[in-house]
Amino acid sequence: MACLFCSIVAGDIPARRIYEDDKAIAFLDINPWKRGHTLVIPRRHVDDLLSADEALTEIAPAVTATARLLTERLGADGMNLLSNAGAVAGQEVFHLHLHLVPRYADDPGMRALFDRDTTIDLDEVQAALSS
Numbered sequence: 863m864a865c866l867f868c869s870i871v872a873g874d875i876p877a878r879r880i881y882e883d884d885k886a887i888a889f890l891d892i893n894p895w896k897r898g899h900t901l902v903i904p905r906r907h908v909d910d911l912l913s914a915d916e917a918l919t920e921i922a923p924a925v926t927a928t929a930r931l932l933t934e935r936l937g938a939d940g941m942n943l944l945s946n947a948g949a950v951a952g953q954e955v956f957h958l959h960l961h962l963v964p965r966y967a968d969d970p971g972m973r974a975l976f977d978r979d980t981t982i983d984l985d986e987v988q989a990a991l992s993s
C-alpha cells in the first residue's frame with residue numbers, strides 16, 4: 863500500500879516543507895496541535911521508531927535544526943517532542959515521524975498539548991519560517 867509520507871518525500875503530494883537535509887525532511891503538520899507543529903521524517907521508509915536501529919540517529923540533526931528554527935522564528939518558549947510507535951500508541955501514519963510541538967508561555971502544560979487548533983493559518987506559519 864502506498865505510503866503517504868513517502869509520497870511527500872517524493873514530491874507527489876504537497877507539504878509545507880520548512881527544513882530538509884540529505885536524510886530527513888520537516889514539514890508542518892496539516893492539523894496542528896499548536897502554532898508551528900512540525901513533523902520530521904526520514905527520507906527512506908521506516909515504519910516507526912522501533913523498526914530500524916539507525917533511523918532516529920539519522921534524523922537527529924534535522925530534529926535539532928528544526929527545533930531551533932521553530933524556537934527562533936516563532937518565539938516558542940519550549941517544545942514537546944513525541945513519536946507514536948504502533949497503532950496502540952496512536953500512530954496513524956506508518957512512516958516514522960517525530961512531532962515537534964512548539965509551546966508558548968500563555969498555554970502551558972501537558973494537559974493543554976493535544977487539542978487540535980483549527981484557527982492556525984498554516985500559510986502564515988510557513989511564511990514566518992521561510993527565509
Ligand code: AMP
Nearest residue numbers: 877890891892893946952953954955956
Ligand atoms: P500520528 O498519529 O503520530 O501517526 O500522526 C500523524 C500526523 O500526520 C497527524 O498529526 C496528522 O495531522 C499528520 N498528517 C496527516 N496527513 C498529513 C499531510 N498530508 N501533511 C501533513 N501532516 C499530515
